[in-house]
Amino acid sequence: MFARLPSKQLCVRYRGTEGEIKFVVLHAIIFANTGGSHLRTYCKGPAPLGFSLSNLLIETLPPAVRAVLFPYLEAVPLPVGTVLYEPEDAPRHVHFITSGMASIVATMSNGDAVEVGVISREGMPEALHLLGPANGSTRCFMQIAGTGLRMEFKAFEQHFHRDETVRRLVLRYAQYQSQMLSQLAACNRLHEGEERLARWLLMVHDRLDSPDIPLTQEFLAYMIGTRRSTLTLMAGILQRSGLIQYRRGDVRILDRESLESTACECYPITRRLFQELYK
Numbered sequence: 001m002f003a004r005l006p007s008k009q010l011c012v013r014y015r016g017t018e019g020e021i022k023f024v025v026l027h028a029i030i031f032a033n034t035g036g037s038h039l040r041t042y043c044k045g046p047a048p049l050g051f052s053l054s055n056l057l058i059e060t061l062p063p064a065v066r067a068v069l070f071p072y073l074e075a076v077p078l079p080v081g082t083v084l085y086e087p088e089d090a091p092r093h094v095h096f097i098t099s100g101m102a103s104i105v106a107t108m109s110n111g112d113a114v115e116v117g118v119i120s121r122e123g124m125p126e127a128l129h130l131l132g133p134a135n136g137s138t139r140c141f142m143q144i145a146g147t148g149l150r151m152e153f154k155a156f157e158q159h160f161h162r163d164e165t166v167r168r169l170v171l172r173y174a175q176y177q178s179q180m181l182s183q184l185a186a187c188n189r190l191h192e193g194e195e196r197l198a199r200w201l202l203m204v205h206d207r208l209d210s211p212d213i214p215l216t217q218e219f220l221a222y223m224i225g226t227r228r229s230t231l232t233l234m235a236g237i238l239q240r241s242g243l244i245q246y247r248r249g250d251v252r253i254l255d256r257e258s259l260e261s262t263a264c265e266c267y268p269i270t271r272r273l274f275q276e277l278y279k
């Protein structure tokens with residue numbers, strides 16, 4: 001059981017649809033137990049732009065550390081296609097994703113690309129950039145529209161070096177992210193398209209808490225690392241078996257249990273990594 005601590009008010013900045021800066025006062029209720037702490041924030045009045053303001057990495061930080069970070073955080077909408085960082089890029093911001101999903105993709109010189117990581121409200125895509133001066137060869141962008149809390153990279157980097165609690169948690173998340181990257185790289189090379197597609201849909205389902213996954217066929221083929229014609233074939237097999245309903249721009253999961261039986265062994269491995277991340 002969580003013990004409820006005294007409520008607090010927070011002021012969060014966010015960017016409106018036309019780029020203007022707005023402010024909103026939030027009502028925060030902080031829960032704590034012996035194993036850790038949780039924060040839920042609620043807007044007083046209607047939520048701006050339907051924002052969710054919950055990110056598991058932020059929630060796992062002790063309340064005193066969160067209080068230090070909050071003034072630096074800016075809530076931003078993250079529409080489909082928003083680039084969070086480019087290859088060889090020194091990111092301007094870190095993003096704590098609060099809804100939607102980002103993909104990390106490796107792109108070859110001929111334009112071929114494949115997804116090697118997914119990030120939703122469990123983390124922060126720029127974690128590996130904090131480990132040292134080298135910038136990676138991957139690209140990260142929003143694949144499913146959402147929202148996030150962002151902070152200037154340089155400012156967060158200072159907290160990372162100064163505060164051991166922040167550093168330990170980010171290192172833990174960075175380790176998780178590199179384990180996921182390795183598993184997905186192996187999956188893309190060794191497993192068949194149909195089981196990769198099932199694995200991928202389950203991973204997205206876990207992160208969105210919804211059976212409906214808004215996707216274009218083009219994006220989906222890109223993520224699975226296959227041609228669109230092959231993807232249509234694979235999705236058709238899953239649809240005829242009653243596992244999914246696949247329409248232009250939308251996938252609905254109908255039979256999760258059978259989808260788990262179809263997925264490759266990478267799904268239970270990545271699910272365990274996901275579930276144990278902040279334990």
Ligand SMILES: [Zn+2]
Nearest residue numbers: 187191264266
């Ligand atoms: Zn696999």
